[in-house]
Amino acid sequence: MARVLSVVALLAFAVVGQAVSPSTFVTSQDRARLKSVFEAAAPYPDTQSAYFSISGLKLLGAAIPNAQDACKQISKVIDGGNVASIYYAATAASALGNCKIEVPELRKTLTDAIKDDASVQDIVFAYLALKNLGLPVDDASTNKALLAALKTDDSPQSHGYAFLAAAELSGDVSKFVDNIEDVIAQADEVDDKYLQFEGGLFVTSLVVDGAYRLAEKTKKAPAVAQDKVLKFTNYFLSRKHVHQLKSAYHFLSVIKILTTNKFHVPVAVSRASPVAVTQAEPSVKVYVTDLLGGSLGEMTVTAESARHLGDDAVVLSKKQFTPVASDKSLFELNFLEAKPAKGFYKLTINVVPKKADPKLIGITGAEVEVKVTTKVSVENVEIGVADKDQATAAKTTRLVYPNKATNVLEADHHQKIVMKFQLKDKTTGQLLTAHQTFIRLTNLNTKEEIIFITEADTTLTNKFDLDVGASSKEFDSLSGKYSMELIVGDAVIENPFSWHLTDVSLTFPEGGETKPDKQSQYAKKPEIKHKFNEPEKRPPATVSLAFTGLVLLPLLILLILWIRIGVNVSNFPLSLSAVGFHVCLGAIFALYYCYWVQLNMFQTLRWLGIIAIPTFIFGNRLLSALASKRALWIAPVSVVEPVHFAIQSDHKRSRKHK
Known part of the structure; x- marks a missing residue:
């Protein structure tokens, strides 16, 4: 039972390893592309572009073109009332080295931004800008303001900014360190291979970058599990083809910190040779590097297993790669020595450094896919014509690749064309089948093509039967001469081919010879012109007049009624x-x-x-x-009535008095 459990644990470990170990790195082509993205930002329209461009080139170790002009541009586009603009300008100027920015009007904007009710981003930008400008700043008040701001906004993005500032703060930053584990736990996992935060590359790189910078300051490994570090790394590497300036900088920044930190350095095991392993190129070559393609020193690289993806057959185990003398990061293994069958294989690779280094992660369970290809030969090819009722045996002709039959086959609607052939592996001599085995018939006059699929039986013999009469509809009953070709192809076949077997003359019951003026299906078709619906025919004039009269009749009745009852036209205003x-x-x-x-x-x-x-x-x-x-x-009515009522009241009163 213990043995079974150990095997299960080993398999589970292998699954985890294969899911998260990096399989690529930042190549020289990637570096050149990123460099072009950073250089294309000049001349800088704003300080943010200047910051990302200059800082990105510095990360690449590339020279900054026209540094003095860049410094002048920063001074021109800086917004003295915007904290972010000042931060980007100050950081870019610091990266340039010999670049000074006018300080007096900027200092008040920055110091006023460090307060409890400010946003985390403004506090961090103001603090780091003051540091880059060489101005005094109160670390204690900044620490307090950051913690207060995080209570209002505790998003991963805000924590990422806070980690960057805490890495520069003096004093106790333990509260920020304690937050790392909680923030990392909020990341979303995708396909059991990637970890990312909502907000994409920017937020994810900000958190990871800040966490490791803070860890460097405290000299304590961040509370991040190794498999999570590898999943973050896979996500970053999946975004290495970015072309936006901001994304390119953040990608390069986080890759740099994951390569140079003292706690977790992911190891990338990537295939250096073509995916196909052939007799001419029998070796599988792999690079073992850090994320920037740098060498990790002497390594022992072992292929733990090579598993066929079709039937799960293991063809080798515990096979050691040989270092390539010209490149310390390159290792090779002659895969064909194991005599694998054609198909796709997954190599599980383990890496062990000659000098133990606990910071290296992802060194077990790395996976590389390869395919073993082979050359095939086509043999035992027979082609002929037989009666549909099979009253007589088919007359067949043997063909040898790549020769074409000398005689034209003739078949009418009472007959059928039959063919059979076998495909053989030239290396092993075994019969095999291919994914694509087609027969193509092309009308020599119209160039129209009809393609049929051949089928292999239990003896791996491919067969093709064409009932001429039953297939007349597919040929549009177009009698005439057709070329007949065999097409064979497969992902693991090195020598796919198209072989012109013979020409056949087909006669269909409803058709005659091919009309010379029949257009090919690829010929230009007549232009389609849109035509609107024609308006419907109008009714006769008498009907229209009668309807008009009925419509106007109510108006005539209205006029008659006005005349009879009398209309006061003079009252019209x-x-x-x-x-x-x-x-x-x-x-x-x-x-x-x-x-x-x-x-x-x-x-x-x-x-x-x-x-x-x-x-x-x-x-x-x-x-x-x-x-x-x-x-x-x-x-007037409302005024007269009260007066009239008053007069009547007085009259009655006088009569009563008398």
């Missing part, structure tokens, strides 16, 4: 608003008529929008005038 409103209203009815006979909907809506504006204005004023006039009519 001759004001601008009244005349304008009715004119606009009439214009709307006229527009509807135009829509009926000529305009389309979009034209009508455009004109209606124009007419509606004065209609609304005139109508509003007309209604206001009518409301005011009505108020004047009602007001």
Whole structure:
């Protein structure tokens, strides 16, 4: 039982190792690309661009072009009232070395930013800017302000900034150190291989970078498990192709700290040779480096196992790589010595430094994928024509690659074309099958192609039968001469080929000879021109006139009724608003008529929008005038009635007195 448990534990350890060990590093091509990103930022539009560009070039160890001009540009674009702008300018100037920034007007902005109610970012930027400018700063008050600000905003980004500042603070920074483990626990895991924070590369690099800088200050390893460090590393390396200035700087900064810190240095085991292992190139080569491609000293590199991905067969174990004399980081292993079958393999690799170094992590369970390829030969090729009812035996012809049959095969709709062949591994002599085995028939006149798939039986013999009559629809019943080719290909076959076997003459029941004017399927097709639907035919004029009369009939009835009941036309107000409103209203009815006979909907809506504006204005004023006039009519009644009532009361009183 104990033995079984040990095996299970070993397998679990191998799974963890293979999931998190880095398999790439920052190559010389990556460094050149990052350098071009940093150099392209000049001339600097703002201090942030200057900071990322200059600091990035410094991390690469590259010269900063036109350093004096860069210093002048920083002084021109700095915003004295913005803490972030001052921080970026001060840090960039410090990176340049011989660059001074005017201090007096900036000092007050920075000192005022260090307070309890300020944001973590402003406090950190102000503190680091004062340090870079060589100005005095109160570390105790900064420490207090940072802790107070973190109570308001405890996001990973804020903690990352706080770690960077705490790495420069004097005094007790234990509270910041204690926060590292809690912040790391908030990272999201992806595919059991990556760890990242919400916010992507910027936030993740900020936290990891700050945590290790703080660890360097306290000389105590950060509370981060090794497998988490490797998962963070995998995430950073997956983003190494960034082209944005800010992302490029943060990527390079965190990779640099993961390479130079004294606690956790991930080891990258990456394949240096092509993925295919062939007879000409039988060796698997791997690089064993740090994340920046640097040598880690003398190493013992061992292939713990090589497992076939198809059937899980293990073809080698405990096989040691040989160092390459020309490169201390390069190791090779003759993989074909184990005589592996063709296919894909996964090598599990362990690395042991000659001189023990506890800071190296990811040295066990690294995985490298390779594929073993082989050359194939095609043998026992037979092709011929047989009757569909198989009343007589097929007359077949043997072919030898790459020769073409001398005679043209002829088959009509009562016959079928038959073919069989075998593929053999040239190295082992064993029969095999390929993923892609096609028969392509191409009409020699129209160049149209039809492709069929061959199938292998239990004896690994590939067979192809073409029933000419049943396949007439696929050929469009197009009789004529066709070229017949065998196409063989596979991911693990070194010599894929296309072999012109023979020409065949096919005769279909419904078709005759190929028409010379028949266009190829690849020929230019006629242009497709969009045609709008034609308008429907209008009804006869009598119908239209009758309908128009019915529409106008209510208006005629209205006029007749006005004449009978009597309309006081003289009471129509001759004001601008009244005349304008009715004119606009009439214009709307006229527009509807135009829509009926000529305009389309979009034209009508455009004109209606124009007419509606004065209609609304005139109508509003007309209604206001009518409301005011009505108020004047009602007001005298309300005044006269009380007077009349008072007169009647006095008259009654006098009569009673008498």
